[in-house]
Amino acid sequence: xxxxxxxxxxxxxxxxxxxxxxxxxxxxxxxxxxxxxxxxxxxxxxxxxxxxxxxxxxxxxxxxxxxxxxxxxxxxxxxxxxxxxxxxxxxxxxxxxxxxxxxxxxxxxxxxxxxxxxxxxxxxxxxxxxxxxxxxxxxxxxxxxxxxxxxxxxxxxxxxxxxxxxxxxxxxxxxxxxxxxxxxxxxxxxxxxxxxxxxxxxxxxxxxxxxxxxxxxxxxxxxxx
Amino acid sequence: xxxxxxxxxxxxxxxxxxxxxxxxxxxxxxxxxxxxxxxxxxxxxxxxxxxxxxxxxxxxxxxxxxxxxxxxxxxxxxxxxxxxxxxxxxxxxxxxxxxxxxxxxxxxxxxxxxxxxxxxxxxxxxx
Numbered sequence: 001x002x003x004x005x006x007x008x009x010x011x012x013x014x015x016x017x018x019x020x021x022x023x024x025x026x027x028x029x030x031x032x033x034x035x036x037x038x039x040x041x042x043x044x045x046x047x048x049x050x051x052x053x054x055x056x057x058x059x060x061x062x063x064x065x066x067x068x069x070x071x072x073x074x075x076x077x078x079x080x081x082x083x084x085x086x087x088x089x090x091x092x093x094x095x096x097x098x099x100x101x102x103x104x105x106x107x108x109x110x111x112x113x114x115x116x117x118x119x120x121x122x123x124x125x126x127x128x129x130x131x132x133x134x135x136x137x138x139x140x141x142x143x144x145x146x147x148x149x150x151x152x153x154x155x156x157x158x159x160x161x162x163x164x165x166x167x168x169x170x171x172x173x174x175x176x177x178x179x180x181x182x183x184x185x186x187x188x189x190x191x192x193x194x195x196x197x198x199x200x201x202x203x204x205x206x207x208x209x210x211x212x213x214x215x216x217x218x219x220x221x222x223x224x225x
Numbered sequence: 226x227x228x229x230x231x232x233x234x235x236x237x238x239x240x241x242x243x244x245x246x247x248x249x250x251x252x253x254x255x256x257x258x259x260x261x262x263x264x265x266x267x268x269x270x271x272x273x274x275x276x277x278x279x280x281x282x283x284x285x286x287x288x289x290x291x292x293x294x295x296x297x298x299x300x301x302x303x304x305x306x307x308x309x310x311x312x313x314x315x316x317x318x319x320x321x322x323x324x325x326x327x328x329x330x331x332x333x334x335x336x337x338x339x340x341x342x343x344x345x346x347x348x349x350x351x352x
Contacts, residue, residue, distance in 0.1 A: 006333040124227035152311030153263040188321040
């Protein structure tokens with residue numbers, strides 16, 4: 001029986017589109033973030049607070065990924081950013097072709113920074129490149145301090161970790177030092193921001209860093225794809 | 226859960242190649258999957274079987290998955306080691322200066338096909 005060589009990366013079709021997106025954005029000197037987390041970790045709230053704080057400094061466009069509803073896109077619009085909603089109708093992650101289609105609906109000439117909010121899921125989005133320059137994982141302390149060890153892939157491919165809901169630290173059994181040890185063991189280059197989007201703690205440091213990132217500064221973001 | 230999406234990609238790639246090769250049937254598809262690729266082999270098998278059965282050319286095809294270990298090379302010690310639980314720390318010198326050398330693969334290696342009598346004489350598939 002004939003054996004036919006294929007020798008193809010299964011994700012190659014996705015990665016080809018991601019590379020095209022990266023080129024499109026690079027041609028406009030625009031950078032993009034891919035924000036990932038479990039459901040309920042605070043991605044949308046982080047975006048709302050960030051957009052509000054940076055209103056006079058950065059024009060941010062958002063691609064909002066959800067399985068169903070446009071509730072998050074409405075929140076982001078209300079915070080003041082141009083938003084495109086993607087509903088995946090069941091797919092547990094965003095793929096590059098969805099971003100390509102969404103970009104057709106965004107006027108990139110008006111933007112300083114593109115943010116992609118991925119589907120709430122700490123597993124699958126880690127495998128799909130979307131043409132982003134940087135991957136940000138948001139983890140809330142109410143998820144428990146064992147998550148980096150249990151979901152290492154996500155932390156291995158990210159460059160930034162935001163530890164959110166720190167205002168709840170007195171109320172939960174959460175060993176912050178243990179979490180930092182775990183994530184830095186998996187990915188020693190990970191940049192960590194400790195934050196409470198509810199109280200505002202830590203948002204200034206993040207926003208200052210984000211402005212520099214959007215301006216194209218700080219090229220060393222750890223491991224790339 | 227994304228194994229279903231991965232299986233869909235495999236089916237699309239294999240169907241395309243099978244058509245280029247004028248295959249009557251695909252009997253077996255071989256994959257190389259790294260242990261750090263985030264893919265669960267059983268789940269991928271299940272998804273593949275489900276999708277393959279919907280495809281006339283792929284129905285009943287076997288999926289063979291070869292796993293590659295997660296390994297890294299320590300620049301300091303100039304040697305390779307097995308990465309445990311995604312932690313790329315050299316067990317000898319304890320540094321984190323290692324480069325991953327295997328374990329992230331997600332590749333379709335090849336496929337076994339049956340051709341109809343007429344096209345069996347085609348010795349090579351178009352590359």
